[in-house]
Amino acid sequence: MIPAKIEDVFLQLTTSFSGVIKNIVAGKFANTTFQLQDSIYINCPFLEGTLEALTISEPFTLEGMVIISDAKEYNVDIELFKYTDEISVLIHNRTNVYKIVDQLNQNRNDIFFIKRELAEKNEELKKLREIADKANEEKSRFLAMMSHEIRNPLNVILGYSEMISEEEINENVRKYSKLLSISGNNLKVIVNDILDLSRIEAGKLELVNTPINIKEIAENCVENYSYQNKNEAVELFFNAENNIPDLVLGDHVRINQILSNLLSNAIKFTQKGKISVDVKKVSEDENAVKIAFLVSDSGRGMTNLQASKIFDEYQQNKKSDNRVFGGAGLGLSIVKHLLNAMNGKITVESKLNIGTVFITEIPFSKVKTSEIKELKVEEKSTNKTLEGKRILVADDDALNQTIVAHILKKEKVVLTQVKDGLEALNVLKKSIFDLVLLDIHMPNITGEQLVQQKNDFHKSNKEIPFLSLTANTTIEDIERYKKIGFVDVISKPYTAVEFVEKVLLNV
Structure with a gap:
């Protein structure tokens, strides 16, 4: 027994050699169209000439033919078999199949064109990415160059x-000098923020992971700002919970940068009252601990709309903020980027004319016992001095030379100064020194070229430390300087304290 559904899609019949229908064998498809004793050519004109040409006992198939039944067109396949006295005709209704095949073919064509379009778009995107990467590199080079050009005169201004x-100066001159220093430091912050943001956007932000003391970093940061805060109407407070681990793995510089930005922001917008930094443990497990830093102030506060935009780049809540308080509105944006890189987060709670609380949460890995044993804590010797040390300074900028001479002569060093790399090379061949400070960009022989010519120095100078004096402060620059022979880098602009500490550390 043939299933009904199958019977609906085929019709089997027999004809004479001349095409007269002799018998309807099976099937229901188009059975009203084909009648006994009718010529099959009426509905299948394409069979004329075919039936007569058939070879006995050899099957023959026609695919994709069209017949009309009850005023409808059908796509059919026809199988023919010639016996000695009759011809068997099997008609398959393949209309739906052919529709599906047509659709599949159309889909295949569509996919082909989509793939070709995707390939073209990918090639276009590749070119656009190359253009964007090149533009990013150009921007980074431009910012690095501008940073160098700004930092050199800025070093002179601050120095x-x-x-x-x-x-010994009168109060007016002292006041002017202080204002000049404040403006210079504001400019320094802006330059650093722009370079940091550029480094983050270029995906070049690198975090170190060394054992650090969270409470110590936060407390030192607060003490530093307490010293800088000249507004007696504002008090700074610090509090840390006792259950904070002594050591965790993190980036000392970036943690300090986050807290400094938040504290600086609080001091700017708090005219009276208090500012506090609280360090709390949020959660802890066997391998990690999450620490929260709360920076609270009793300043002017913000509306909800202002608070929602505060982490956007170049954002100032009032147009006058930039003129009154300085900065480029990048500090909080950089804080958010840094926290994202640390898998941390920051939220803000603020009420207008009442105050603001910035809450940062950062997960830290715990320090293993083996890492604590390997940790070498470098303690600064209070007895260490530069007095009597023979130091050579090579710098083609006379103003920078004056500043360096002023700092080092107060330390009672035996100072030799030259104005370019060639003079420094000649001196290094003859005289013996304890330490050499080289500006990177000098005529005749640059600082980079000179440090690589140690074979030409007096034998006693081949092993002494060389420090780079430079306004090129990117991580890539510093790594390159250390790779070619400098033991450390003194970045411009620097304060006298920073300068002496760096020299003492390496002499």
Whole structure:
């Protein structure tokens, strides 16, 4: 027995050699169209000439033919078999199959064109990405160059401001010197923020993971800002819970940068009252601990709309903020980027004219016992001094030379100064030194070229430390300087304290 559904899609019949229908064998498809004693050519004109040409006992198939039944067109396949006295005709209704095949073919064609379009778009995107990467590289080079060009005169501005403040001067001059120093430091912050943001956007932000003391970093940061805060109407407080681990793995510089940005922001917008930094443990397990830093102030506060935009780049809540408080509105944006890189988060709670609380949460890995044993804590020797040390300084900028001379002569060093790399090379061949400070960009022989010519130095100078004096402060630059022979880098602009500490560390 043939299933009904199958019977609906085929019709089997027999004809004479001349095409007259002799018998309807099976099937229901188009059975009203084909009648006994009718010529099969009426509905299948394409069979004329075919039936007569058939070879006995050899099957023959026609695919994709069209017949009309009850005023409808059908796609059919026809199988023919010639016996000695009759011809068997099997008609398959393949209309739906052919529709599906047509659709599949159309889909295949569509896919082909989509693939070709995707390939073209990918090639276009590749070119656009190359253009964007090149533009990013150009921007980074431009920012690095501008940073260098700004940092050099900025070093002179801050250096001479510090020198003036040490002189016996009247109060007006002291006030002007202080304002000059504040403006210079504001400019320094802007330059650092722009470079940091550029590094983050270029995907070049690198975090170190070393054992650090969270409470110590936070407390030192608060103490530093307590010293800088000249507004007696504002008090700074610090509090840390006792259950904070002594050591965790993290990036000392970036943690300090986050807290410094938040504290600086709080001090800017708090005219009276208090600012506090609280360190709390949020959660802890066997391998990690999550620490929260809360920076609270009783400043002017923000509306909900202002708070929602505060982490956007170049954001200032009031147009006058930039003129009054300085900065480029990048600090909080950089804080958010840094926290994202640390898998941390920051939220803000604020009420207008009441105050603001910034809450940062950062997960830290715990320090293993083996890592604690391997940790070498470098303690600064209080007895270490530069007095009597023979130091050579090579710098083609006379103003920078004056600042360096002022700092080092106060330390009672035996100072030799030259104005370019060639003079420094000649001196290094003859005289013996304890330490050499080289500006990177000098005429005749650059600092980079000179440090690589140690074979030409006096034998006693081949092993002494060389420090780079430079305004090129990117991580890539510093790594390159250390690779070619510098033991450390003194970045411009620097304060007298920073300069002496770096020299003492390496002498």
